[in-house]
Structure formats: C-alpha cells, structure tokens
Amino acid sequence: MNIAPFKLERYYTIHEFSAKYPLCNSDCEAMSIKDLLSLEKGAMDKFHDLWLGYTETKGHPDLRKDITTIYSQITPNDLLVCTGAQEPIFLFSQANLALGDEVIVQWPCYQSLQSVPESIGCKVSEWKVKYEDNIPVFDIEDLKKMITSKTKVIYLNTPHNPTGFHFSKEEQTTIVEIARAHNIIIFCDEVYRELEHSPDYTIPAFADAYEHGVSVGVMSKAYGLPGLRIGWIASRNSKILENVAILKEYTTICNAGPSEFLAGIGLRNRDKILERNLRIIHKNLSLFDIFFNKYSDLFSWYRPNAGPIAFVKMNFDRNDAKFAENVLKKQGVLLLPGDIYNFKGFFRIGFGKTAMPKALEQFEAFVIENLVNV
C-alpha cells in the first residue's frame, strides 16, 4: 500500500507526551476508569465480572443500542462498532472505493479523509475553505461545480478540524439535496458532534439526514474517552456497512470487550460528561477571547460555535512550522502548525482541557518576549 505519512499523527507521536504545555489538543478532558464506573450503580462489580472472550464483530448489541440514542433514524443494525474513528475512516474508503473513482473532500482536512482515497488511486478534489472577514466559509456553489458523473463520495467533517467551522441546518439540507440528485454518498466525520456551544447549533447526523449518508462517531472527543478506542460507523445503506464489516475482519475483527462496556457507561451518562466538557470549553474560550483581543494585531481567529478546536491566523510574516517549533523549544507550548494541513500561516489551538489556561499563560509569555517586546 502506497500511502502518504499522516502528518498530524506523526507530529503527535513525536510531541504529545513530551510537550509540557499542550495548547492544541482536539479531545476533551478525560477521566479515570474509577470515575467513569462511579457514574452508574453496580457498574464496578459488573466490570470485574466481565468475561474476556471474543466480542461480536458488529459491536455488543447493548452498546449499539446505546449509540442509537445519539441518532434519530439509526437502529442497532445500522451500526458497526470499530477501533476509534480512524479505523472506520480507513475501512470505509478501502471497502467502498476503487481505482479511478472520484471523490470530493472538504479541505483542509483530517488527513485520512484525503490520503486513503488517494492511496486507492481515486481522483480527490478539494472543496476549499474561503476566509471572508476571518470567517471560514465553504461555498456550496463551489461544491456544485466540482461534481462530475464519476463523483462517488463527498467527504465532510462537521464540526470541522481544523477551522472550527460547523454547517448550519440549511447548508446541510442543500448538500443532501445535491448529493441525492447525483446519487453520491456523503461520508461525514462527526467526531466533534454533541459539542455544539449552544443547542441552537445542533444539526442532524448525516446518517439520519440522508439515506446514503454515513456518519462516523467516537468516544474520543466530545466524551473525552480516547483511551477506550471505541468509535463507530453509522449508515442506513446496508451495503456500505456490510462492505466495511467484511474488511474489518482483516483488521481488528472485533473490539475490546472492556472498552465496549465502559463506552456504554459513557454514552448512558453523556449528558453529565458533556455538561462538564462544555463548561470547560466555555471557560477556556473566554480566556482566548481576552487573549486574542489583547493581541489582535498579531493574531486573528474565528471563534467556533461547536467543537474543541479553532484555527488562528498569524498576522505577521513567519513560517508557521518554524514558529510552532520555536514556541515549543523556548516555552514548552505545543501548537499545531498549519503546515500539518498544508495550509500556511495558521496554527490550531484546542480548548477542551482543564490544563489549557496554564498553557495559554506560557504562550503569552512567549508572545510578550518574542513578538511584542522586539
């Protein structure tokens, strides 16, 4: 298989566990197994009694039932539980695309949405973000012009990594109508779903909104449980799901039973978890508001209405990768440079964790010493 190295995951492999002050994380605050078990009476005993045999390839029926509670049309049969979100992204493309197919990807993007189709030999067209007064926009007229008779899949990601953009209900309806008219599959990476900063910004999952829609969800981001490595793919198109299931038998076969059990607790108690994580997000966002207001000549940012990440524009002439390298070296603060997305002049920040204010303090110290007092 000839696939480009995953720039973002390479970067995290190198820096995630050594950087002192991470300021670009895309997951929300995690918790211990003990704290998670304490959310449900009797869960501790059940966890200790859990049988460590093989599990069902599709995912435990109870877990699939719990997952359906975040959808309106999806039933347990419309779900395949996988390892994180990365596995279903990989398997979906591998199982449903062939050499010569054409796909469109919302861009910049989480790289597997683009690199996996490219590795298969698909023609990948980038539906590029446009910044209008610092606000990221995905122009639907541009999307319409990109569609050809060979377009098989439109890859979306909302809330979006890295821009923080999130589709409105009206935009979603229009995109679904376009896809339906051309019989195109919509694959939407929805790992940040349920992290809308106000309920007004909630939109249906694409798997609910469209009969050929595919939604990917995960425990890693909104629910802050990435260590479980539990994610899923949802679609009412049974052929798509079946293709993925057949390939999954070559990768992970089935999921870790203890993780499935714990994910169920997380989902049944997600209101509490989301309330806590949104509280952290709102608090951290208000600190970023103050910071970016103070240094508005240096940085511009779009304050997202959903998700735990934002993309910041550098208003000074500096290579973003070099800038991030310097910030890390001098102050121990980890930023994610736009270079990782091949999108120059920006860096990604994250605000879903309780340690973020400390990292921002350190970043401000760097800014004062290296950008203000120079």
Ligand SMILES: Cc1ncc(COP(=O)(O)O)c(C=O)c1O
């Ligand atoms: C948009 C997007 N999709 C998928 C993933 C992968 O999620 P996981 O690590 O749970 O497999 C990430 C992780 O950062 C992401 O940002």
